[in-house]
Amino acid sequence: MFLYNAEDIRQADRKAVELLGMPPAILMENAGKGVADAVKRYFPSHSRVLIACGGGNNGGDGLVAARHLLREGYVVTVLLAAKEDNITAETKTNLGILQNIGCLLIHSETKTDGELTSLAAENDLVIDGLLGTGSKGAPRGEIGRVIRSLDKAVPIVAIDIPSGVDPSTGEIEGEVLAANLTVAILARKIGHEVMPGRAFRGDLVTTDLGVEAGLLLPEEGRAELLEPSMVSGLFPPLSPFLHKGDRGAVLVIGGSERYRGAPILSALGALMGGSGVVIAAVPADSLPLLSPHPEIIPLEIQKEDGVITPKAWDRILDRWGGRFSAVVIGPGLDRGVISRELVRRVWVEWKGPLCLDGDALHALSCCEDLEPRPSGTVITPHEGEAGTLLSTDRAQVGRQRIKSARDLSSRFGVTLLKGPCSLVSDGRRLRVNPHIVPGLSVPGSGDVLSGLVGAFLAMGIQAFDAAAAAAFVHGSAGEFLQNQKGPHGITASEVALELPSTRNRLQAPLGKEGP
CATH class of the missing domain: 3.40.1190.20 (Ribokinase)
Structure with missing residues (x-):
């Protein structure tokens, strides 16, 4: 089984948009729905969900997942760890939809460290949409503070990669949010399988972007997982x-x-x-x-x-x-x-x-x-x-x-x-x-x-x-x-x-x- 790095995934997204004609909003919708489906399958009794979102596409995936979980009757709270004027276009669109349907939204900067910890503990499950495959280096600023503050006693589902793990190497340079389950988007990344990152991903499932992965990924990955x-x-x-x-x-x-x-x-x-x-x-x-x-x-x-x-x-x-x-x-x-x-x-x-x-x-x-x-x-x-x-x-x-x-x-x-x-x-x-x-x-x-x-x-x-x-x-x-x-x-x-x-x-x- 091939493993891929962050650049492979960037190129796959580009190919989906430019060659297959799939708008970025469709890619985000498919990814977020895949995350929601995984939560329903693996945590069916965890009805109260906190979704921590950054301003990138990983956060957008989390917002889509929030909408699908709301529709299924989950009690969902979104914790936004980014300024609303500093998020990607597709993420902003999905944030607006959630606001329009009355989803509870909390800006992390309005909460102390202790309040963030308590907020997580009030829920049955935390979904980590803070950082995705586009991140590199130690989590900084508000994202780093949120990672430190979230209650690790609550089960955590990571979207694509646990925040703080380098997707291309498995390296960890600072704070990391250990997951019980990681929902890989499109394909397994090198960071899912190489230590020390491997120790933080928990179980791993993969969801697609609505088309066969082979249409988007290179013929060979940057590494192979032995089978x-x-x-x-x-x-x-x-x-x-x-x-x-x-x-x-x-x-x-x-x-x-x-x-x-x-x-x-x-x-x-x-x-x-x-x-x-x-x-x-x-x-x-x-x-x-x-x-x-x-x-x-x-x-x-x-x-x-x-x-x-x-x-x-x-x-x-x-x-x-x-x-x-x-x-x-x-x-x-x-x-x-x-x-x-x-x-x-x-x-x-x-x-x-x-x-x-x-x-x-x-x-x-x-x-x-x-x-x-x-x-x-x-x-x-x-x-x-x-x-x-x-x-x-x-x-x-x-x-x-x-x-x-x-x-x-x-x-x-x-x-x-x-x-x-x-x-x-x-x-x-x-x-x-x-x-x-x-x-x-x-x-x-x-x-x-x-x-x-x-x-x-x-x-x-x-x-x-x-x-x-x-x-x-x-x-x-x-x-x-x-x-x-x-x-x-x-x-x-x-x-x-x-x-x-x-x-x-x-x-x-x-x-x-x-x-």
Whole structure:
């Protein structure tokens, strides 16, 4: 499913007017009626409604919704947070209609903060028509005051986008009005699905403008929301004559005296992800942890001062040559000059697909002289690791997730920025994973994900597609487990073991079986 930004919507409105001959007043009427219909459907018993309107078209949509709700017997109050001489023409027309039919209108500037809070609390529902897709930056002036003052204990329905959320990025720069339901006009926006904006939209429904959306929107949006049918199509078809070597071979390099289990979880993720051969190149400390999984091939490698030495790469090549399809490096590697030089060697000398996770990302942050690798590189940072790579902090990355993912991909390769609604960017394209699974916030979950990325790279899936598929499958597995046992106590091993069933469920509707 494509996601759109504010400019896409502006162009769609222009196309409706100039090419289809639809007057702006008709567009506003259709949008506002769609909002009223959603309120009736989702809040049938909420009879007293406060509609907070700004002076733009979003406010006009709210005024239209007010008229339709009045007709249905709702008790409606309109709170206008704009001067009447500073509103758009269509909004002014609809305001006049409401005044003519006797709708209660209150100008927000006549009320104190406390009175605004009390006004909201006197109603069953608040409709947010303050700011729409044309807004940018922190809410200012009277709009900002109204947002701060409205009682958040009352259910809120946002028209198109919650006020304060950037529709094109999901960023939040100031006050925001969290919604229980958002009624998207015409199409989903990027800000609906990308954190932190995603956390404020509540449930989401879409209403049209009276014509098929495809007549107005560009053929492709600025981002894609991952869906089962799309992800399923990223996997190669299953041949009945498949050999295990055709499934690809993954080499996992990791482990240290402090972090012995991380590479085992990564290797398990690769194995359960469908790789035909999985090699775990680990120090002796980690080898006993492989005993429950004899399918994973162990390779003991040297360590120095508790961490793997750069000479371990020579041992790997001596033993296996180039007989692996993809490399995963970093799980449990630990930090320091020694491990940094190992990462440097692998980055430079390995020419095939490569996934870097965990402490390999910290090593990258210390190797600013490294040249970009060829295509086929995936990094999987969480916000803290991304902050280190970008010489900023976790909070800044969290505020600007799209920009951070794109900046990382321009320097290091395809980036899978982890977290709720994880992002995948190759610098040009952007995909959004819809999963929000608190049950996955457990030790080792990211290690399993890195192994899954490695498995998909080893199958020959391109790096951007492999990272997107891994994010979605990993999230789906976690979601399934969370639905079965709740958000507490899920282990990374359980997530890995759920991966095969998740892929089978994902691909079964299309009659395909994963390798």
